[in-house]
Amino acid sequence: MKQKSTTKTTYQIPVGPIHPALKEPVHFEFEIDGERIVNANVKLGHVHRAVEWASRKRNPIQILYLAERICGICSFCHPGAFALSVEDAGDIEIPDRAEYLRVIHAELERICSHLLWAGVAAHEIGFDTVLYLTWQVREKALDLTEYLTGNRVTKAIMTIGGVRRDITDDMLPRVREDLEYFKKAFLKLKKAFLDDKTVKMRAQNVGILTKEDAIKLCAVGPTTRASGVKKDVRVDTSYFAYGDLDLDYITPDIITGSVNGDVYDRIIVRLLEVKQAVELIEQCLDIMPKGDIVSEPKLAKLLNQLKKIEGEGIGRMEAPRGEVYHYVKMDGNEAPFTWKVRAPTYSNILPWIPMLKGEQIADIPIVAASTDPCMSCTNRVGIVKDKDSYELTKEELHKLSIEKTRRLKL
Amino acid sequence: MSKDKRPNPEEIVKYFKDEFKTKIKHINIKKRPAGIKKKETYTIWMKIDKSIFKDIIKHLCNLQFPHLAVASGNDLGKTIELIYHFTLNSGKRMEEINLNISVELPKSKPEIETICDWIPGALITEREKMEMLGVKVIGIPDDSRCFIPYDFPEGVYPWRRDETGPEKFYKNLHEVKK
Numbered sequence: 001m002k003q004k005s006t007t008k009t010t011y012q013i014p015v016g017p018i019h020p021a022l023k024e025p026v027h028f029e030f031e032i033d034g035e036r037i038v039n040a041n042v043k044l045g046h047v048h049r050a051v052e053w054a055s056r057k058r059n060p061i062q063i064l065y066l067a068e069r070i071c072g073i074c075s076f077c078h079p080g081a082f083a084l085s086v087e088d089a090g091d092i093e094i095p096d097r098a099e100y101l102r103v104i105h106a107e108l109e110r111i112c113s114h115l116l117w118a119g120v121a122a123h124e125i126g127f128d129t130v131l132y133l134t135w136q137v138r139e140k141a142l143d144l145t146e147y148l149t150g151n152r153v154t155k156a157i158m159t160i161g162g163v164r165r166d167i168t169d170d171m172l173p174r175v176r177e178d179l180e181y182f183k184k185a186f187l188k189l190k191k192a193f194l195d196d197k198t199v200k201m202r203a204q205n206v207g208i209l210t211k212e213d214a215i216k217l218c219a220v221g222p223t224t225r226a227s228g229v230k231k232d233v234r235v236d237t238s239y240f241a242y243g244d245l246d247l248d249y250i251t252p253d254i255i256t257g258s259v260n261g262d263v264y265d266r267i268i269v270r271l272l273e274v275k276q277a278v279e280l281i282e283q284c285l286d287i288m289p290k291g292d293i294v295s296e297p298k299l300a301k302l303l304n305q306l307k308k309i310e311g312e313g314i315g316r317m318e319a320p321r322g323e324v325y326h327y328v329k330m331d332g333n334e335a336p337f338t339w340k341v342r343a344p345t346y347s348n349i350l351p352w353i354p355m356l357k358g359e360q361i362a363d364i365p366i367v368a369a370s371t372d373p374c375m376s377c378t379n380r381v382g383i384v385k386d387k388d389s390y391e392l393t394k395e396e397l398h399k400l401s402i403e404k405t406r407r408l409k410l
Numbered sequence: 411m412s413k414d415k416r417p418n419p420e421e422i423v424k425y426f427k428d429e430f431k432t433k434i435k436h437i438n439i440k441k442r443p444a445g446i447k448k449k450e451t452y453t454i455w456m457k458i459d460k461s462i463f464k465d466i467i468k469h470l471c472n473l474q475f476p477h478l479a480v481a482s483g484n485d486l487g488k489t490i491e492l493i494y495h496f497t498l499n500s501g502k503r504m505e506e507i508n509l510n511i512s513v514e515l516p517k518s519k520p521e522i523e524t525i526c527d528w529i530p531g532a533l534i535t536e537r538e539k540m541e542m543l544g545v546k547v548i549g550i551p552d553d554s555r556c557f558i559p560y561d562f563p564e565g566v567y568p569w570r571r572d573e574t575g576p577e578k579f580y581k582n583l584h585e586v587k588k
Contacts, residue, residue, distance in 0.1 A: 044556060044557055045555075045556065045557040045558060045559060048557060048558075050568070052569075053568060053576070088440075088442055088453075094444070096445070096446050099444060099445050099446075215475060215477075216475075216529070216530050216531060217530055217531040218477050218478050218479075218529065218531030218532075219531075229501075230500065230501040230502075231477065231500045231501065233506075235503055235504075236497075236499075236500045236501070236502075236503075236504065236505065236506035237451040237504060237506045237508075238443070238444045238445060238449035238450060238451045238504050239444050239451065240444060240445070241444070241445040241446070242444075242445070243444055243445040243447055243448075243449035243504060244445040244446050244447050244449075248503075249501075289446065312455070312493075312510075314453065314495065314508060314510065316479070316497075316508070323479065325479040325480055325495060327480075327482040327493065327495065329484060337484065338482065338483075338484050340480065340482035340483075342479060342480035342482075342495075346480065346534060346535075347479070347480075347531065347534075349534055350530070350531055350533060350534060
C-alpha cells in the first residue's frame with residue numbers, strides 16, 4: 001500500500017480488516033486530523049474465492065449454484081443475472097409466468113436484504129431495540145422465502161429459461177397474509193427510523209454523497225438514488241416482468257421534499273423500497289398469467305442446447321444493493337469461456353471516499369454501513385497464497401479435515 | 411449533438427459511424443423483449459480499433475456522460491480483449507441503452523490509455539484489469555493492486571490462459587494420496 005505523506009498535525013489509523021461496522025473483512029486506512037477524517041483509502045480482497053475461475057470447469061447449470069454462493073443475501077440476484085446473460089447469449093425465450101415468478105422472488109429478496117440492513121444500521125448507532133424489531137419482521141420474510149422456495153438463504157429457485165418451483169393457488173392466501181403483515185410492519189419501522197430524534201441526529205448531514213460525485217464515480221442502487229440520481233435497472237430497462245408493472249424511481253425527496261445525499265436519505269430510500277417491493281409482489285400476484293414456468297424442463301436437453309451457444313451476452317438486474325452486471329462469453333463448449341461478475345458494492349467503493357472525508361471517527365461505522373456493502377460479492381477473483389506467514393499444504397488440510405471429522409464423531 | 415440529448419440506438423450507431431468510419435470494425439444493435447407486453451431493451455455491441463479508443467470515450471462523454479458498469483476481459487490467445495460496458499439514457503422509463511465497446515490489444519504490447527480522466531469511477535475496474543490480465547493502463551492515477559494480495563508474485567495474471575496464467579499455483583486437493 002502506498003504510504004501517504006503526513007504532516008505533523010495528521011496521523012493515520014487503520015480500521016479493519018476485522019471491522020466494527022461490517023461483518024465482512026475490508027480494510028480502511030484513515031488519515032486523521034484530530035477527530036476529522038482528512039483522507040481515506042480502501043483495501044479489498046480479503047475474501048477472494050476465485051469464483052470466476054471455478055466457472056471454467058462447470059456447465060451453466062452448475063454455475064447457477066456457484067453464483068448463488070457468491071453472496072448469501074443476493075442468492076437470487078447473482079444466478080438471476082447469470083441466467084439473464086446466458087439467455088441473452090443464446091436467445092432463449094422465457095415463459096411469461098416464469099418472468100412474473102422471477103419478479104416475486106427478486107422483490108422478496110429485496111425485502112429480506114433491506115430489513116437486514118436496517119437492523120444493522122440501527123445496531124451501528126446503538127439502537128438495538130430497533131435491530132430486534134426489524135429482524136423480527138425479516139424473520140417473517142425468511143419464513144415466506146422458505147415457504148415458496150424450500151430454503152431460507154440459498155434458494156436454488158433460478159434456472160436457465162425460467163424458475164424451478166411454481167407458486168400454486170393454494171399458496172396464495174399465505175403469501176397475501178404475509179404481505180399484509182409487511183405493510184403494517186413497514187408503518188412501524190417508518191416511525192421508528194424516520195421520526196426518531198436520535199436517528200435524525202446521527203444520520204442527517206453525515207456521509208454526504210453529492211449528485212455530481214454519485215454520477216462521476218458510477219455509484220449504483222439506493223446509494224446513488226439517495227443522492228438524487230434516477231437510476232434503477234427495474235425502471236430503466238425491461239427484464240423479467242418489470243416492463244409490465246407500474247413502478248417508479250425511489251428518491252428521498254418523496255418524503256422530505258429535498259435531496260441531501262446523506263445517511264438519512266439512504267435510510268429513506270431503502271425503507272420506501274421495502275414498501276415498493278411489497279406492492280410489486282401484489283401486482284404480480286394479480287396479473288400473473290397461467291402457464292409453463294420453464295422453457296425446457298428436461299435438463300439433459302437444456303444442457304445440450306446450452307452447449308451449442310456461441311456468442312456473448314450480458315445480464316443486468318437490480319439487486320437490493322444496486323445493479324448486478326454479468327457478462328458471459330460462450331464458445332460452443334460445455335463451460336463458458338468467460339464469466340465476469342460485477343456486484344453492486346464494486347461500484348460503491350469509490351463513493352465511500354467522498355462520504356467519509358470530513359466526518360468524525362465515530363461516524364465511520366454508520367457511514368461505511370450506509371452503502372450496504374457486501375464484500376464477499378465484490379471479492380471473488382484471485383488466488384490467495386500466503387508466502388511467508390503460513391502456508392497450509394494439501395496434506396495438512398487433509399489432515400485437519402480428518403481430525404475435524406473425528407472430533408465430530410466423538 | 412448536445413449533452414442533454416437522449417439519443418436512440420440508431421442515432422448512437424450513426425454518430426459513431428459518421429465520426430470514425432472504418433476504424434469501427436463491427437457494430438450491431440440487439441433487441442431483447444421481456445414480459446407479456448414484450449417491451450424491448452437495446453444493447454449495442456461495438457468492436458473498435460485500439461487507436462481510436464480514447465477518442466471514442468471522449469466522444470461518448472460529449473454525447474452524454476455514461477455510466478460505466480464494468481470492464482471485462484478475455485484472453486483470446488494472441489490478443490487480449492477488453493470490453494467496456496456502459497449504460498446510457500438512464501432516468502426515464504425503459505429508455506436505457508447498453509453500450510459495449512470492445513477493444514483488442516496485442517499480447518506483445520498490452521497497453522491501453524486510462525479513462526479515469528473522463529470517468530473517475532473507472533479506477534477500480536482499471537486496477538482490476540491491470541492485476542488480473544496484465545494490461546498496462548497508461549496514466550492511471552493509482553496503479554496499486556486492488557483485489558490480489560501484495561505478496562502474490564509479480565507477472566502472474568489469474569485471467570490469462572497462457573504461461574503467465576495461475577496454473578502453477580493450483581493445489582488439487584483431490585489428488586491427495588494416503
